[in-house]
Amino acid sequence: xxxxxxxxxxxxxxxxxxxxxxxxxxxxxxxxxxxxxxxxxxxxxxxxxxxxxxxxxxxxxxxxxxxxxxxxxxxxxxxxxxxxxxxxxxxxxxxxxxxxxxxxxxxxxxxxxxxxxxxxxxxxxxxxxxxxxxxxxxxxxxxxxxxxxxxxxxxxxxxxxxxxxxxxxxxxxxxxxxxxxxxxxxxxxxxxxxxxxxxxxxxxxxxxxxxxxxxxxx
Amino acid sequence: xxxxxxxxxxxxxxxxxxxxxxxxxxxxxxxxxxxxxxxxxxxxxxxxxxxxxxxxxxxxxxxxxxxxxxxxxxxxxxxxxxxxxxxxxxxxxxxxxxxxxxxxxx
Numbered sequence: 301x302x303x304x305x306x307x308x309x310x311x312x313x314x315x316x317x318x319x320x321x322x323x324x325x326x327x328x329x330x331x332x333x334x335x336x337x338x339x340x341x342x343x344x345x346x347x348x349x350x351x352x353x354x355x356x357x358x359x360x361x362x363x364x365x366x367x368x369x370x371x372x373x374x375x376x377x378x379x380x381x382x383x384x385x386x387x388x389x390x391x392x393x394x395x396x397x398x399x400x401x402x403x404x405x406x407x408x409x410x411x412x413x414x415x416x417x418x419x420x421x422x423x424x425x426x427x428x429x430x431x432x433x434x435x436x437x438x439x440x441x442x443x444x445x446x447x448x449x450x451x452x453x454x455x456x457x458x459x460x461x462x463x464x465x466x467x468x469x470x471x472x473x474x475x476x477x478x479x480x481x482x483x484x485x486x487x488x489x490x491x492x493x494x495x496x497x498x499x500x501x502x503x504x505x506x507x508x509x510x511x512x513x514x515x516x517x518x
Numbered sequence: 519x520x521x522x523x524x525x526x527x528x529x530x531x532x533x534x535x536x537x538x539x540x541x542x543x544x545x546x547x548x549x550x551x552x553x554x555x556x557x558x559x560x561x562x563x564x565x566x567x568x569x570x571x572x573x574x575x576x577x578x579x580x581x582x583x584x585x586x587x588x589x590x591x592x593x594x595x596x597x598x599x600x601x602x603x604x605x606x607x608x609x610x611x612x613x614x615x616x617x618x619x620x621x622x623x624x
Contacts, residue, residue: 342620360598382535390520404589444591447591457610461613
């Protein structure tokens with residue numbers, strides 16, 4: 301219920317009617333936005349979960365390989381081997397707009413196109429396990445980047461859905477009923493005023509006729 | 519054009535250097551928080567973080583949640599998987615839907 305009753309004037313009534321129309325239209329639009337966002341989100345979050353499991357398994361495997369590689373050579377040699385990387389990755393960012401949510405699009409470019417440039421060391425002084433370990437990590441990397449894109453999108457969309465849901469609920473359960481109550485109150489009040497004016501006029505007319513013709517004395 | 523960073527303990531991340539990613543060794547919270555701020559403000563598009571460090575920097579991470587970049591992504595470290603990454607995916611379902619209707623029993 302409205303906490304404060306609006307002024308019972310025609311101008312206020314027009315204003316409230318306009319507000320109600322906007323609120324109903326906005327409510328419908330936001331509801332559609334929420335539904336569409338939710339549909340996209342549910343698809344995306346499933347992909348997110350699958351990718352995450354894949355990446356986590358890939359990294360676990362790579363870590364196992366690295367531990368084996370470490371066991372086969374001294375820590376200093378390993379540090380030295382990976383000290384100066386040959387390859388360099390740069391990230392290309394784009395932004396895609398899904399239902400007014402900006403979600404990132406990532407693409408990467410490597411400095412050299414040779415896939416063997418991930419081995420930044422001579423093969424003479426390192427164990428062959430290190431090659432395997434580096435390779436296994438390189439294999440997960442495209443999925444890791446995809447994961448970054450999808451997971452960030454999911455987070456942004458989840459935040460937007462939450463916001464939209466609140467707005468929809470606020471309109472549906474607060475703004476629209478309050479405005480409707482206000483309109484009803486003003487209409488009733490105006491009708492009531494009109495009736496009392498009418499009665500007053502009739503009464504005055506009676507009194508004037510009485511004065512002119514003195515009905516009651518006859 | 520931006521860059522990709524990997525934050526974590528040395529043993530978990532040294533392999534990524536071979537791939538051409540930039541690695542940053544983090545050992546304590548304060549240093550990690552400063553580093554995260556520096557990386558986020560200096561055009562790193564994606565920051566991978568080991569789950570262990572990610573848990574320590576939870577508050578700092580939350581600041582970047584609303585921004586398109588950087589995307590802060592948790593990865594398991596050499597000490598194994600803490601489940602924080604999976605929990606985060608479930609968390610976003612919960613945030614959007616109200617309760618976890620997809621992966622509730624996984």
